[in-house]
Amino acid sequence: MPRTEEAGTPGVDPEQLWLGSTKPRRGRKPTYSREAITAAAVALADAEGLEAVTIRKVAAAVGAGAMSLYSYAPDKETLLELMVDHVSGELPTANTPTGDWRAELKAIAHLQRAHMLRHPWLPAALAGRRIPGPNTLAFLERALATLRPTGLDGAAKLEVFAQLTAFVAGHVAHEIAGAAALQSPDRIAAEVRYLTAVAADGRHPELAEALAAPGRPLTPEATFTRFLNRLIDGLDTD
Amino acid sequence: MPRTEEAGTPGVDPEQLWLGSTKPRRGRKPTYSREAITAAAVALADAEGLEAVTIRKVAAAVGAGAMSLYSYAPDKETLLELMVDHVSGELPTANTPTGDWRAELKAIAHLQRAHMLRHPWLPAALAGRRIPGPNTLAFLERALATLRPTGLDGAAKLEVFAQLTAFVAGHVAHEIAGAAALQSPDRIAAEVRYLTAVAADGRHPELAEALAAPGRPLTPEATFTRFLNRLIDGLDTD
DNA sequence: TCGTTATCCGTACGATGTACGAGAATAGCC
């Protein structure tokens, strides 16, 4: 990327991106569409990972020349933004109040986890993103509605949602890394050899003991639920 | 990166990396050192961000030709691994049991947060990393010692540490993104305009209300402490 | 019809990670 990036990361302008008027009444008609391009990029990321999403490959997937994409998004960073919001459209936004906001919030987190497992590139793409697009806003709306009975003020409710999302993303990133490691038997074998060697060096008694008495292996699902419940049950309305 | 990356990401081999013998008794003597190269890479990342860490720039920083780095680390991924463990050496490993393991665990998390704020590239570099190097292991040892009074089994203790680290990394990543946005006044102005425009469109009543009644602004420090306390106070020994 | 304005995209540039292999330096063995 030859961009010099000297000033403090101007980033993507959400006003331009999501509120930009669709005025062009003159000129050649677009052959493709932002929708189709974004969908192609998402399909690529789902199938081959985020690093497979290159301007050229996405363009080829929709049958366009590479440079044509720049009529639909000013740069790749913006394309990522579009991808994130695109898949957020899969999240159900209908809230069904049950009187138990904690249970509803847990359900929201479980939805997010399933969503991120379906699109394993999401945790990485989400990192450092601040401004939600329309689909993300719709889901945020649901979360805010769920938090209404807490009586928290606006900033606190937004913070709860941000922290919850960060927590889920962090967990899923870890979960995915673990699952990927399990796919290669010699890799886990090397990891086990390494850890046991370290545990045997005498300078890591706690680790040695932890490895010696591992207990019942934990499923990611169970671990996630456990920590999520701790986090949410501890949430207070003060 | 011309690497095709077809098979399921072999990743870095921790055995080779951390336990590899230093046998070479013959041949030309190394001009540089893994230490110096890693330190230069860390300095670069601290000063200019993770994307400024390129093989060529790191090599130039130590006065070497680009390809010379490959005598010290087999690839860039490994260099990242070295960087992560290098800065982990700054973390204090001495545990002072106070009888209150929850307070000690909170202190550990606060140490991690300060550490990541000092090296803002850490949360990103940490993502998906599974196997701790020697310095990280020393810190893990401290965490395990702290968790000893809980009576949790080995796997559970390791999981608590992993989840705690993921939580802190997620929070700090979010915190850093927010701080970066604050550096550019026109950027936050655009964000505010965007959100108020969305709130005014009538289809986001909850967001509109949250923005209208923001409450007292929250410092990152306070938010972190709040959620951390919730997470840890909810931890049980069963 | 003509000028204005978009979109389309071939070409090209500067970076990047790293494969290759020729040179240079060191150590053990005769």
Next chain:
DNA sequence: GGCTATTCTCGTACATCGTACGGATAACGA
């Protein structure tokens, strides 16, 4: 001291990336 094996050094080269540039193409308003 010379030979040889071994290791480190790094110039060159290549595939691939994001994207600037500008000409060609197409659609509208006048």
